[in-house]
Amino acid sequence: MSLLEIDHISKRFGGLLAVNDVTFDVGDGEIVSMIGPNGAGKTTAFNCITGLYPVTSGDVRFDGVSIVGLPPHRITALGITRTFQNIRLFSFMTAVDNVMVGEHSRMHAKVWDAILRTPKARREERAVEGHALTILSGLGLERYADMYARNLPYGFQRRLEIARALASGPRLLLLDEPAAGLNPQEKNELMGVISHLRDEGLTIFLIEHDMRVVMEISDRIVVLDYGEKIAEGSPAEVRNNPRVIEAYLGSGATTQMHTARSTPLRPANPADDEGERPA
Amino acid sequence: MHTKSRLIPILGAVALALVAACGTSSTGGGTTSGGGGLAGCTGSVTVASDLPTSGGDAAIGGGTENGVRAAVLKAQQEKLLGGCTINYIPKNDASVAKGEHDPALGAQNMIALTTNPAVVGVVGPFNSSVAIAEMPIANRAGMLLLSPANTNPGLTIAGSRPDVDTNSLRPTGKVTYYRIIWNDIAQGADDAQISYKELNARKAYIIDDQEAYGKGLADFFEKYFKQDGGTVLKHVALPGTTKDFKAQLTEAKGLGADLLFFGGVAANGSGIIYCQMKDVGLTAKYMSGDGTVDPQFFKDCAGTNGDGAYATSAPDATKTSAGAGFTPLYDASFADSSRVVYSPYGYDAMRIVLNAVKAVLVDNGGKVPTDSASFRSKVIAKVAATKYDGFVGHIEFDQNGDTTNHAFGLYSSKGGQWTQSEVVQAPPV
């Protein structure tokens, strides 16, 4: 059965319908990608799923339970975590601390434990730190555990954000343009990481502009345009869908589709960030 | 280049500070005068004061301290202690942390003064809250505290205020705290009686300045005005920084008040209220306490606008032979504009301390006692037996340390001056 069901969700900002009646689902163990031109409402949909935005209408179900209206941290605790399009690490924390923050929802130390540093809290801290270091080394970041997140190279910051997301032990991982700004070698590594995570039993739902990445790793692809779903299916189906090609301004060869993102098609949806790599 | 841009603002700040520091006012005083009865005295005697002289209390505290200084200068001039010199330590209990008087700093000052064996008596404090913090410390050290301004009855009379535990202020059981100003009970009762009987007021609207003096006075006025048979329409407390009373005065007009009572000091709006009464068309009579009998009243409400207000205060100093000269005495050393209603109280308080010191020295054969503790206790004994005619009237102390002088002058304002019309004895309370 489907792990995540998106059921006719809409999100309105004032006069702008950023997401319009979108329905699809993500199956257990799948890698599903969402693509679409800038301002199509992809990040808004992400934000609706993770509880950052209240949906205007519709329902989101995770493992059969409606999660609409839940605060983001409850949704995280249920097993959905995400990364952000423009990396949102805690810049002035070390890498290992970032990952340890990710473990927050799995920890049980209460305020008194924290204040008095009880044996229980100490045990838990040690365990969590160990776990965080294992996750870091799993992603090849163990050497940088004590560095401030902001001092890491860009590619590592992306990886660290995934590490932080993994720390809470999710079942569904939402990645918002994980390949943005990476060089080809980093992209290859990223695809390795993603497929490996799926092999570990994780379900992955990602937004991506880089068509090579999308086509290579996705089981299924959902295409949004103007907030509406215009296509859904396997990479091959989507690649040949005329509406998708039209949406990308008929740039023809699907392998070049990702270049379209550098030419702004229309004023960006205020809900979406610029997709550029930070300077 | 970089260093330069760094320096400019810093230099600017320093320059601003310097500009501020340039405008100094100087204090002075001559040294020549006749001799005294203690010509053979050698050594020095140290007295001190603890008053809030900066921040929000600066005007009134500073003016009081000037009065104290004037007494020291006068005594030095006339060689009150003969060959002995008088040292004076002025302490300030207003801290920057609080922006005004700070009981914690007051206690710190009092500890410093009591641990300094040279100090034999302290004039102060100004505020009742500071007094409550300082009194146990001074009491334990056997140090005289003589307040020119505390009016909270709880400081001296056990059980008079529910919120002050008088006995805890005197841990040794001895009275070491005196004050030369009457307490709120006497003045409140007096004001109420005058308002009801002489001004024929029946419906009073009361405003106080939220401070211990003003509120205490207004509370007792309210109590006795009701006892006399009057009606209190409303009693509002406004912070001392309030400058706009029109809302309250308009309300009083709507309620048909025929008396407006202000419990507070002139710096907190006595004159402003009186002028704004005219602005909003409130025709009630105006009554207040000694805090209003102050030149500041006419600065805030100048010309004929200021005529016709009533207030009680100490019997007119200029009409008693002893008190005639305070203003010239003060003005000889300080700017007239800094003089406040408490300045003569400060002067008299310090003078009483110095007189007591002189009496102790005379008893001791013209020498300064070497034992600090016994010197201090002798000074207290002399102060307790004071019979003194000062600028604020005749002063004797009862067994609680309160002044027995309960006479008030009724003043009215006319032509930019407060004029005494009669002297009233406060009703027994």
Next chain:
Amino acid sequence: MAQKTTDAAAVLPPGRQPRLDALRLRLLPQLTARAFPIILVTALVGMFLRIATTSGGEIAGEQLKNGLQIGAIYALIALGYTMVYGIIELINFAHGDVFTLSAFYAILFGQLFGFFGLNVTTLAPSSAGGLIACLLLLFPITMLAAGITGVLIERVAYRRLRQSPRLAPLITAVGVSFLLEGVMFAKFGAANYPARKDGWVHGTAFTAGGVPVRWNDVLVLSTALGLMFALQAFVRGSRLGKAMRATAQDRDAALLSGININRTIAATFFIGSALAGAGALVYSIYYNSVQWNLGFRYGIIAFTAAVLGGIGNIVGAGLGGFLIGVISVFGSQLLGGEWENSIVFAMLIIVLTFRPVGLLGMRVPDRA
């Protein structure tokens, strides 16, 4: 919107209903936020009627006038707060003291030119021309002096800290506030500093519904409203105004598009302080005396007004000022003057709880 959600809920299979608390969680704040201005106006009208029934309509009218008059002064100070905050996100604690200092400027200039010494009482309102001439001279001088003070403060205490942690300039602002208060205290003494012997704008201008409105009420209100709308037009229309808005929104982008950030910020301080100067002038004319520590209370209340109206919004600051004035006057009659400050701040807390961006504030641009 709510309708649609219910529809969606209705078609769902049982057990999959969106939970009610979740619905409430996101609907209630939105509803209260929308309805809040209405609630506020209703409350004000209610307070007015309550006073009118207990004390009579004329008293209520006079209180309204009192509130608007004091509110006008709050509004003039609030404009400076809102501009400075809008552009560099700094709570300029010294602004209230700039106001006080400007009041001293106003008095000094007035004395210098003999205005406060002249007995212009006889001129007003019959010879309004003389009065207006005096004012026309005093306003620009006072505002200029106040503006220059503001620019100096910005240059000395804030500019270097623009890239620093946000609290650093806040502390220097407190420092400047102490400094200014100290300077005024040392120069002008601690007592109320009288402006002149006798008020110089007198006489009743007209009577509206039994409420006498005096010439100085007219002066205060017209100054506040006039300057507020002039400022609004300036920020909307002029080149500098556009530069200010651009700088407020995105300093880096403004820099890239050729705007001189330093000059724009300095101009903001100049205008904000000049408005406080105008407020100070009308204050000193109206109340006839100034005290060195006046600025603290007025500053805090004016900042509250700016927040109430929606900080960064010029009309909002004006509206907030008037509202705070009226609420404090009404509230102090109904609950007692000792609660005046508490009423103002309680009001603020309530407004911000239900409408976190203030009455006319704009929503923060969405980013995620």
Next chain:
Amino acid sequence: MLETPVSPIPADSVDLPATAGQTREVESSAIFWLLAVGGLLLVAMGWFLPWFVEPTANGIGFSPQDVVSSSPTGVGTVLVYVMGAAMLALLAGLVVDAVAVYGHRGRALRYEGARAVLALTGVVCTLAIWVLIGLSHEEPLFGALSASAQTDNAVWMTLTGFAICAFAYGLRPWIIRHTSVSLAGVAFIVGGLVPYIFNQSSDFISWAAGSLAIYTLLGLGLNVVVGFAGLLDLGYAAFFAIGAYTAGSLFGSRHGVHEIPFWVIIFLGAAVAALFGAILGAPTLRLRGDYLAIVTLGFGEIIPDAANNNLFSQTGGPNGISGIDRPGFGHFDFGTDYRYYFWALLILISLVIICMRNLERSRLGRAWVAIREDEVAASATGINTVSGKLLAFAIGASVSGFAGAFYGAELGIVTPEDFRFAVSVTALTIVVLGGIGNITGVAVGAMIVTFLIFWVLPHMTEWSTTVGHTTGITQLSTVPYEQYSFVVYGVMLILIMLLRPAGLLPSRARKVELQTGMESESLAAVRGTV
């Protein structure tokens, strides 16, 4: 659930310098400098102590150097000379260090051996004088002494200052390795001995140190809210008031309740303050930084107003509540021996600091930092931002409540004026000045600010008079410093902030932050629930 981590991926070839270790080194040596310079300052204060603590009757004090030079007869004189020489050598070492640090790219010269010898000399002299003073009166040590009682305080202070200096220099590498332990050890030992160092005026110094301790507590509590969680609170004095009023009304003659032990009361004060912290926090959760600031400011005005207006006839109006019982243990009453208050506060502060450090390194501490840095990301990472902020408010408020309860009992009175806006600003100044988010920084900030407020500003007139008498410039004794205390304080605040925008001892993160600004936004704003 994904419990096992993914298999390793070859790390990128980019080689990064491990800067973390370096940062730590820098911070540790800051502690070293603090100890060294602080010790020297204490020595200097010892020399000028009579001016600092209390001028003699005519305002002229004297230093041990005067004693030594006027009658160079005693054994102690020789020892003080030796110590002075050693200290001068150490001082020179300090200069050499500073030059070396700038000249050799951050590498201090290595002459630990020489330093250790100098330090040892000082320690031996110190111990010798200490022992000798214990054995005999000071006259045989220093020759004939004047009546002024302050001299031996000055000697004691000099000794202690030297001991700290010597410790700092002699054990420099060890200190840098064991920063916290050494700092805490020195602070605790010296702190505990303060009443003895100033044995002639122990009441005075204990009281002054008590004020310092109260403000340190305020700073520590506010640091949780402002420093850890990044919530700007301008009404912090309100919780101070709540703690003080809670204790004041429960513990004293007001209701005639004397049975409840004080140690229970202060926790009660803290608990009530924490409750109010959470109550205040609740409506402000959706607010952005400065809106939050103004709401807290409003709350900070309402509380003293309510106290002043005698709310429910419980607060006593402007007179406040007096007759508060003095604390004690069982039948032992502190009375007015202020040393006990000071020691009790010292222990309280130590406990609070330990708790704070625990919190800082805990799950909750990390959550606060995450909220401060990026509320949206924190929320998406599984942190309950609502409870996190509420806890920050509550814990911060409870420390303030502690301080308030103690303050009321020490002073014997609480009045509304003690909790006005200026107090909140003072607490904030302490935090910002010391270094936001850094516990050591807060302690240092509290020391500097209280030193300024309670010692420097009130004594300016007396010092100036003393200097005027000494130098013969009589004009110095007539400057009305009271008038300028605000100016001086204001200028000092401006200068310190301009010179050290991140505070005197910035936390590691803040140092990094200084290089670039950072932006944060509230979750509520992003969610668009307005």
